Structure formats: C-alpha cells, structure tokens
Amino acid sequence: MIEKIRIKGYRKFRDATIVPNPRFNILVGENAAGKSTLLEALSLALTGRINGRPASEELNPYWFNQDDVSDFFKAREQGKPVALPEIQIEVFLVDREEFQRNLYGAHNSTIPTRECPGVCLRVIPNPDYKGEIELHLDSDTSILPVDYYMVEWRSFGDVPLFARPKEITTAIIDSRTIRSTNGVDFHLRQMLSDHLESSEKAAVSLAFRAVKERMTTEHLNEINQRMGTLAGSLDEQPLSLAMDQSARAGWDSSIVPHVAEVPFGMAGQGQQAAVKIALAMGHKASAAQVVMIEEPENHLSHTSLNKLLHHIEDLAVEGQQLFITTHSSFVLNRLGMDGLLFVTNGQISSMASVSPETVSYFKKLPGYDTLRMVLADRFVLVEGPSDEILFERFYRDIKHKFPIQDGVDVISMRGLALKRSLELAQALGKRCAALRDNDGKDPESLLEELGDLREPGLREVFIGKQGFGQTLEPQVLKVNTDDHLMRQILGVTERAVLETWMTNNKTDAALKIAEATENVTAPQYFIKAIEFITDGNG
Template structure:
C-alpha cells in the first residue's frame, strides 16, 4: 500500500505531500483544488503512462507549476542564476517481501530512509544544456520541453521501462468514460486483471485458429490473384489474416452488456462495469484503483447500487482513491476516509469517531460536502433559522453571508454534536446557533464543549429570559406591533401561535420585508463572530 505521496512542481502542486489512508481515500475539494491532478500524478508515477500514452509522448509545458516557472523566468530575466524548473513525483510503499526489488533509499526523504517506492522525475536533458542556457537568456513561460527528459526509477535506483507487476493500477474516469474505439486502453487494462493467464492464452490460441480458418477460406481468391502478377517484380499478391501482435484478440473481442457492445452502453453503466471489474475479489485485481467522480451519469438509485457494490468489493489488498463532488458518496463510503485537498495542503479526518461516521452513513442525503468545502460555516437548527439569520446578517453588513464566503447550513434536526465534531476534525471556522429550549446555557454547552475553540468554533444560544425558541425571541426584541406589521398578522390572531405554526412562512416574510427588525442578541453576536 502507498504510505506517502510527494508531488513537486507538477501542475497545481508546487510542493505537496500526502499520507493517504491505508484502504479508502475519498478526495474532495473545491474546483481547481487539485483532485484530478492528484489522481493523474499517482497514475503517472505508478504506470509511467497517462491517457494510455507514455510520458515522453504527453509531456508539455503546462505540466510544470506556473508559480515555479514564473519565478524562474523573473529571476533569469534580471540576470539572477536560477535552476531550471523540474517535476518530481514519488510514491512511498509499505515494506513488504513482494516489493523488495523496489526497496532502496533513492528518494528525497531526509534523513535518508530506505523503503520500497517509485519516482518519476522530469528534468533538463544534459545533452541539450547549451540549448537550454541559450533559451534562458530570454525565457518565456512556455518551457522548451523538447530539451527535457524523464527518469522513471525505483527507490533501488533502477530504471523502469514497464510498470512493475506489483503496482497494478486501474483508472476509471466516469467523466469521459465513453470509448469510440469499442474497448479503450483502460478497459483493456482492467480486463487483463480479470482474466487468469491460462484463460488469456486459451483465448489467444482460439483466436489464432479462427484467423487460420479464415485464411483457408481465402484460398480460391488467392489462386485467382496469383495470376495477376501486380508487383514490380512479378510476385503474386495474396490475402491472409494478420497474425502479428498488433492484431491480437484484445482489439477485436469486445465485451457486450445484454448483447449490446460495451461502447454503446450508457456512460453510467460503462463506469459501473469498469469499477466492478477493477475491484472484483475473484480476479487478479488491481492493487491501486483510481475512480474519478463515480456519481457521474448515474441516477440516484443506480449510484446507490454502485456504492453498495464498491463497499462490498473493496479488498484487503487494494487501495482506492476516489474523487467526488457528491455528499451521498462521501457519507455512504465513510467520512473517515475523507481527504480535503486544496493546492499544496490537505486535511484528513481518519480519526473521526466511528459512531459519527456511522451516523452520517445513515443520512447519505445530508450535504456534508458543503461543510467540508466551506471556509466559514454557520450551523442553524432549521430552515426558518437559516432564512432569518441571513436577513439579519445582510442588515448588519450589507451583504449576504455567501457573498463573503460564509455558508449558512440548516442541520434539519441533526445532532449538533455530530456536526461540530466533523467541523472540528476539519478545523473549520464555525458559529453554531441554537434555541435554549428552556435549559441553562451551561447544560447545553457541556455536551459539545470538547469541539469548541475560542475564536474558532463558538456556540450561540438564545437568551433564557427572552423565550425558549426563535419566535418569542423575535417578539421580545421587536414587539408585537412591529412584527404584526412585518408578517401581516391581524390583531385578532395570536402572534406567538401563528409564528410557531407558520415558521417557514414567517421567516420568508421577514426576509422580504422592507422593515428592518432588531436581531436577537445571540444571532447578532454570531453574525459578528463569523464575519470577523
């Protein structure tokens, strides 16, 4: 299993280091945070290939970190010596007997430590050093990659020319899974893991026999063609089946689903089949499985079925890396596997209490991903609290919370303690609002005190002398006359009863009213705290 990943100078990553979970890694992050780049870098270092092609074929200037390149160009432009930009990706592995041929200390760890691993380094080619130096006299932001070379080596400092068999890797990209050629490179690779060597050999022999039979059927045509002598030297032309390696059965024998060619199946079905094949316990499975956004192209029901299969099939000897934008995937597979990435940093919550993980797994529809991705969070008890708080925040600061990067999330009856534990694990800046429900503040604070942090995570509770819930708090701070006007309630109706019965409707009327209300003290304090 991979114990550590280092990525230096590759695309968004200037200097990144990650210690993944041993079994399952759910990679989340904002757009352009580097989720797909992490999968890409892993695949490059483990297989020496990307998009089914070798590094040398795909290498381009945009692989290099723009900040590193910009710094190099700036320094060289003013005559300051600066080393040429490089890319280094290192994969550190567990010290296991089957990985001994990859064992060594040819890595960047300090102090030096021997362990199995592989590295991919893209650096200037010494043979073109003069050309590079000439180019560097007037450098541009597009590096001349033609003067670069790549070194794919094991930590034993041995050159790698093909993927080591111990590092079998499957990549399933659900975003662009359809293949116009029938069987794409990744599916051929996955099918290869699903067939035993004896089975592959038997199919190859059978296919060669079929081609030989076809050649026999061409005999009459070849007899006639032999009389034409069409070549310059008068040699006869004949037709025969290609028996070379390039026409092997893998490119002709294609999988079918319900008698429909795989390439013509729905994209969601293609992704699900690839995942199932890659993770099957009944085959020589891939050691490392990379899945890009498994939720793509799937209905909610189909996604639920796929996630259930993934849960069942994750093997003890497999390490899975999956990117996702789905709270359903995140909750169902387990928040404990979450890796929140952002440029050169990440957060890991593998130490989250097991009961909390199970709690959210039972609520796969809850939008925990919003909590994971928000920079500042306000947790409120229900939709009416959310609507009213946003109006008060806007009255105080002149902008809605979201405009300032603050996400107001309704817990919809969820446990405050569970939500706070998740936020604490991710070290989020959080304000939690709740009713006092007639209880002393100290009694309400005690169950969640371990996840609070001064100036970082605070609990704000409605005043005890102003009502047990939001509605009487509003009445206490604004008076019945003003609230009746805002809500359009006649004197004949009981204000408190109407507001309690029509919570959401009342909140919507407050939000759209031209009259500004006075915010209850705990809401005002929460708004000022989270605003900073």
C-alpha cells in the same frame, strides 16, 4: 499498500505530501483544485503512463508547476544562477515481503535516509542537450524546452523501470467521460486481460490465429486467385490478401464486451463505469491493489449511485486501496468521512481526526450536505429552515449583502446533533458560528457540554437569551414589541395568539419576515453571530 505520496513541481502541486487512508480515500475540493491531478500524478508514478501512453511521449510544458516556472524565468532575468524546474513524484509503499525484492531501497527524498519500498518518477533536463537548452533559454521565451527533458522512472533501489512493476496492479476508471469511441479503452482492456489466466490467454490467442488462418486459406482463396493475375509488384510476384497475424491485431483488440447483449460502447455511461469498477475490484486473485475512480456519481440516478456504492463496499478486498474524486456529499458520507482528503491550492489535508462514532453517524445520514462545510470559507450552523431564512434577512439588514457574498455559507443542521457538526468543523479547522435555541436551559450549561469543540475566535456557539423564550419565535417577538406591526407583517388577526401562530407555522412566519419591507430587529444572539463570523468587518 501506499503509505505516502510526495509530489513536487507537478501542475498544482509545488510540494505536497499525502498520507492516504489504508482503504478509502475520498478526494474533494472546488473545481480545478487538483483532485484529478493528484490521481494523474499517482498513476504516472505507478505505471509510467498517462492517457494510456508512455509519459515520455506525452511531455508537456504545462505539467510543470507554474509558480516554479515563473520563479525560474524571473531569476534568469536577474542574472541569478538557478536550476531548471523539475518534477518528482514519489510513492512510498508499506514494507511488505512482495515489495522487498525489486522495489526496496533508500533512493528517496526522506531525511534522514530511510530504506523502504517505493517508486519515483522524475521529469528532468536531459544532460546530453545542455547546449540546446541554453540556446532555447537565451531566446525570448517563457516556455520550458520539454523537447530536451527526459523521464527517469526508478524504484527506491535505484533500478530503472520500463513497465509497471508486476507487484503493483492499478486500475483507473473515469466516470466523467469515455476515452475511446467504442468504449473499450486501454484501461478496460488491461483489466479484462488481468481477469484471465496465462493459459487461458494463450488458448484464446491460438484459437484466434487459427480463425484468421482459416479466413485466409478458405474465404480469401478465390479473391487471391484473381489478385494473383494482376500486375503491379516490381519483381512481378503475385499479390494476395491475408488476415493480419501480428500482435497489434491480437484477439484482445478485436473483442468488445457486451452488457445485456448490448455492445459495451453503446451501454449507458453510468453502466460502463459500474462494469469497469466491478472488473477492477473483482475477485481477490485479479483485483487491482490501487483503484482510482473519477466522480462515480456521474451519469447515475440516486438509486443507481446507491447500488454502485454498495458494490464498491462489497467488492473491496483486504489490501486494496481506493482513491475516489467526488462532488457528492452522498458518496463522501457513505464511504466514510475518515477517508476524506480535502484538496485546495496544491495542498491536501485529511479528516483522520474525526471520531469513528461521527463517521458512523454520517454514514447513516448520507443525504446530509457535508461537502458544503468542507468547501465553505466560513460557515454558520443553524437548527432549521426558519433560522436559516431569518439569519439571511438579518445579515442583509446589518451587512447590506447576502452572507454568501462574504464567503459565508449558512447551513441548516435539520435535526443533526450540534456536537457532530461541530466535530466536523473542528476537523476542518474553519471559522464556524453555531446558533441554537436555549430549550429552557441555562445557556452556560449548554456551552459547557460542548467542551473543546468550541474554540474562541474560531468556533463559537450563540444561544437565545434565557427568559426571552425557549425557541426562535418568542426571541424575535421579545425584541419586536410592536404587536400591530408584527401582525401586519405576518398577516395574523387579533384573534390569534402571535407566538403560538409563529411556532406552529415556523417556515411561513420566517418567509414573511424575510420578505417584509418594514424594519425587523434581530435577536441579540443573531447579531453577535453575524459580527463573529465576519470578524467585526462590515
């Protein structure tokens, strides 16, 4: 439903364009990278609200991109004419019939001009307060005068919006926290209301008013007779009590959902999140078209998270778009790598280039920690735990520090196909070294099989030397020829065959070498990989 999002000047995003996946969008990134900010911006543009309140009531100088603000005040100090920072959030919608009537137009930032449906929210200086703004800026301040700003919310047809367009239904579920003390926040109440027909809501409202009227006439009658005798009003009219019949005391603010007969607010936070998601994605007639979920893994065990992801997949209906932030590789793999949006430094990149076969491959292996690849500056792929342990040891010997101290993450593929892992590295565009055994084959033929998954200077594969053994253990022994020293390090007697013992006890052998104080020489392909991943820098 959403074709494109453009955010200018809002918090982390100086100028970012996002082309979302039509179904699942999985937002990942470091803490404070801007994942939640992206959902917040999308919600602002679609609903005109933030934290359940109109945007105009929540204006904050820290909404504005701080680089924009800093550049503005520097330019003013230098006497340069410069416009005040603004915020603009545009949501471009797919060209569907239901959007044509009220949301269609050419009032958007597309160049050349393009007519399409969409909405735009801008936070701009109010021209009626031009003098007050100048007085504020002439004072010794570096804070924007948001008191003199206004929120302008319009369709692409340049029609002002005052409430969420009825053509766009949204739901926001924050699994990290509960926003109100009783657990029934603005968004949940809105979702509950969306699941009722107008006739049902009217019937419940009338019944609720009748109950309150009966409370007033029957149960408060005796109290009101006594209160009528009290003096106090200016014109000596009698005092009385009555149930509030105003809209603010409507039935929807008085009910509390229950889960297994327990009030919703007293249910576990994981359970609350699951209920909100189910309501938001419910049956087709009332399902929200845009669903935003913050960190669904919070407060859930692995088993419960697996159940929740099953529910999300089962409940997703045609035309429904999900935006999900997560720190969980399990969530990312299960819902599909092709929906990944990597958020960093106010920019968003996608993984749309990953093949359907590789997406399916990782869906079947949801426990694999793909997020380590996504979040790493540079990474090294090794075949198993023993390779990982020895790479760390040899890296410390050569660089005198741990790999992670240089921003290098060493990731064990643990039996995963090297081609699949390299395809992810290719899609991420990150510097990657991969180490593998030669398995008795010509290294050149193994490299040829990888095709363009290798890229000189960016993705390289390093293979154990032919003739030095098929696996890591004989490769280590071939460059460490002091048999007595190696037996001493490994604690192996003369009766045992050293290579056989190491091969049968891969992890134990690697740990003993890693802990040894004696010098151990690294195989040449390890040395080359270390030099490559550090770009030859010490």
